[in-house]
Amino acid sequence: MRVMGLDVGTKTVGVAISDAFGWTAQGIExxxxxxxxxxxGIERVAELMKSHEVSSFVVGYPKNMNNTIGPRAEASERYAELLRETFEKPVFLWDERLTTSAAEKMLISADVSRKKRKQVIDKMAAVMILQGYLDSQSNKR
Structure with missing residues (x-):
């Protein structure tokens, strides 16, 4: 079974899926x-969950730099609860501070145009969130 990583914004949700072994994250959409x-977008999450045999979710948790919880982190908490209620699967919140800016820097260094960056930034952030979570789990094995 796979893990789905989600980067939740106000207008988009970036989606990443782990490989079957839980080692690597790939951006989906x-x-x-x-x-x-x-x-x-819960209907689309459900479709992806079924087609990729997802057993759990990791939702980006954008804490403030001083470790407090702001409005975006509260929105992530609400989204995580919606996933728990809808799918009855484990949902983990993962500290995602600076993942979007790190994803943007990576895309800029790869010389991706501004227009294309806008199309893939959330998916890239979801990959970084999920990969961070997967790496932390491999240290526990």
Whole structure:
């Protein structure tokens, strides 16, 4: 079974999936959502969950730099709870501080155009979130 990593924003959710062994994360897609109108893309998450045989979720948890919880982290907590209630699978919050900026720097260094960066940044951030989680789990084996 695989793990799904999610980078939750106000307009998009980046999605990454682990390999079957839980060693590597691959970006899958970016789901369009509308947080203001409570459209969270759960139907698409369900489709991806089934097609990739997902057994658990990792949701990016954007804490403030001083380790406090702000509005975006609270939104991630709500999204994680929605996943738990909808799918009845384990959901882990993973500290994602600076992953989006790290993903952007990586894309800039790879000379990806601004337009293309905008299309893949959330998916890349989801990969970084999930890979961080997977790496932490491999240290426990």
């Amino acid at each position: 970016t789901i369009k959502i509308d947080e203001a109108n409570e459209k969270f």
